[in-house]
Amino acid sequence: MTFDPSAHVDEQVVLTGSARTGAAGPLLRVDGRAIYIDGLDAWAAEVAGRTVRVSGVLRFRPTAMDPGARSHGLGDSYAVEDARWSLAEDARNG
Amino acid sequence: MMMAGDRAAGEGGPNRVVAETRSPRDAVWSVAGETIVMSRSPAAVLAMQRAAGNRATAAAIGRRRVSRRTLARLGYPLGSKRPAGSEKPAYGEDRDQRRYSKAQFSAMWAAQFHALSSAELDNVDRGCIGLSALNLGIGPNDAPPVGEVYGTFNQARRAVVTKNSAYFWFSDPFAGTPLASPEPPVYVLFAMLFWSNRNAPNNDKPDPKAFRPDPATGRVDMSKIGDIYNDGRPDSVNFDFGFWDEASHSFWHANHGEYGKAKDPEKIYQSTKEKFAHSYWDGGEEHVSYDDFDRVVYGVAKAKFMPEQIIFS
Numbered sequence: 129m130t131f132d133p134s135a136h137v138d139e140q141v142v143l144t145g146s147a148r149t150g151a152a153g154p155l156l157r158v159d160g161r162a163i164y165i166d167g168l169d170a171w172a173a174e175v176a177g178r179t180v181r182v183s184g185v186l187r188f189r190p191t192a193m194d195p196g197a198r199s200h201g202l203g204d205s206y207a208v209e210d211a212r213w214s215l216a217e218d219a220r221n222g
Numbered sequence: 223m224m225m226a227g228d229r230a231a232g233e234g235g236p237n238r239v240v241a242e243t244r245s246p247r248d249a250v251w252s253v254a255g256e257t258i259v260m261s262r263s264p265a266a267v268l269a270m271q272r273a274a275g276n277r278a279t280a281a282a283i284g285r286r287r288v289s290r291r292t293l294a295r296l297g298y299p300l301g302s303k304r305p306a307g308s309e310k311p312a313y314g315e316d317r318d319q320r321r322y323s324k325a326q327f328s329a330m331w332a333a334q335f336h337a338l339s340s341a342e343l344d345n346v347d348r349g350c351i352g353l354s355a356l357n358l359g360i361g362p363n364d365a366p367p368v369g370e371v372y373g374t375f376n377q378a379r380r381a382v383v384t385k386n387s388a389y390f391w392f393s394d395p396f397a398g399t400p401l402a403s404p405e406p407p408v409y410v411l412f413a414m415l416f417w418s419n420r421n422a423p424n425n426d427k428p429d430p431k432a433f434r435p436d437p438a439t440g441r442v443d444m445s446k447i448g449d450i451y452n453d454g455r456p457d458s459v460n461f462d463f464g465f466w467d468e469a470s471h472s473f474w475h476a477n478h479g480e481y482g483k484a485k486d487p488e489k490i491y492q493s494t495k496e497k498f499a500h501s502y503w504d505g506g507e508e509h510v511s512y513d514d515f516d517r518v519v520y521g522v523a524k525a526k527f528m529p530e531q532i533i534f535s
Contacts, residue, residue: 146505148513151459152478155513157505160426162457162513177504192483198363198451199479200349205457 131159133206137188141208144216147171147180152202156182164189164207179216184208296334296530297470297492313489318497324480327490334530349479349488350463354412357465357474359526366412366463368444371519373435375495378411378520382533385409385522408532410525413473413499415462415515417455420448426456428507433517442519458514464498469531473498 131143145158154171155162165182187209193201298304301317309330313321322330324346328338338346344362345352354366372378386409418432419425435442447453454460464473472492480488491498499518501510510518 148504151462151512151514155457157513160456162455164457192481192485193479194481197479197481198348198351198365199481200351200460200463200476201478201481201484202459203452203454203457 131161133158133161133163133186134188136186137206139186140184141186142181142183143208144179144181147175147178147213149176152205156180156208162205164205165211165213166207166209168211175213175215180213181216182208182211182213184211296330297467297472297474299470300472300492300494318494320492322490322492324488324490335527346490347480347488349477350475351461352479353474353476353490354463354465357410357525357527357529358412358523365450366414366521367523368414368447368519368521370523371414371442371444371521372440373442373519374440375411375413375499375520377435377440378522379533381522382409382411383535386532386534407524408528409522410529411466411468411533412521412523413464413466413495413518414521415464415499415510415512415518416447416450416460417458417514418516419455420446420453422448422453423456425453428516430508433519444519455514459512462498462511462515464493466495466533467492467530468533469529471495 143156143158143163145156145163148155148157148162149171150162150164153164154168154176155164157163163182163186166184166187170176185208187207189205189207191201191203191205193199193203297320298308300320304310304315304320309322309326311320312323312326315321327346328343331338338356341362342356345356348355348362351365352362355362355364358366360366370381372381385407416433417425417428419427419429420432421429432446433442433444451460459478462475464475466473470492472494475491475493475498477486477489477491478484499510501508501518503509504513508516510516
């Protein structure tokens, strides 16, 4: 079963995925979907690329672009607010 | 007195030429005892080259360039300190990237070329794609053409050199001057980062075979790119375009367009080609620069503006 973020909007979630760097900011890649981390500018070097567990409230973020805009930017997306994260392997050990 | 262009190509040869610029529009040359009045256009420059040779023409044009060098340039090469008195990028700088505000970019463009028109400002507001469109001289509803793109920077640059060499251009005759048909075309280079799987909206996984260069020609078939604005990777930025500036050896692009609802303002980036497009693997997936993209292509296009420096050799 793949993760569908639209089914968990405004819910408290705990997600495990890969810490990646997107053009619009740091994100968690979960089953191919990008979940952005609200308030974070960049993953720390020791976290980037590793498996991370993130908890917080999942929000839907409609694109800031006008409908039909022939422009450069982020489409509709999802983000975790009030996010807390840890390396998944540390969480398992803990 | 004769007008430049009256001579047949190849006639005249590299005679001793005395040149001077008497007005912003015209230049006057004396070639082998004859006086030539030449209008300020690339076609006239070409005619002069054919009549008098590259060295003489370059000498004449070089005289005009002296005054332009006192203006603010659109950008300085990365990797070394900016000259004293140059504009400090509003959003910071690193060795491989400078981050300017739109106002700074507009001021540099105005100093270098001309004040941006309303349509040109609309292009700047579109982010990276608009900056490439601006440099190509195309409108704010258009995208850079992807009819001739290559898998590597060097292949595309070689193609541009070949095309420009056919017209005997030399660097920087009239940067920023609009080029009108049927004047000889000037070719330039841009790049595009994008996601390989275009089967939106079910395209979160990459398509490993899509948009690969033809091994014989290096060209990439873009016929299946679809809607470049909306068919990118889900939850991601749609693309990143960069315009190659031969004078500063850097790509010009942006973080995103300017929207009223955006949290952060548009920032205009000047990046080395390695900063703009670098390949890496993460989690078994191929990427280019960001998680949003896994392909980069380098395009060849005609410019409607004379660039700061023509890609010639």
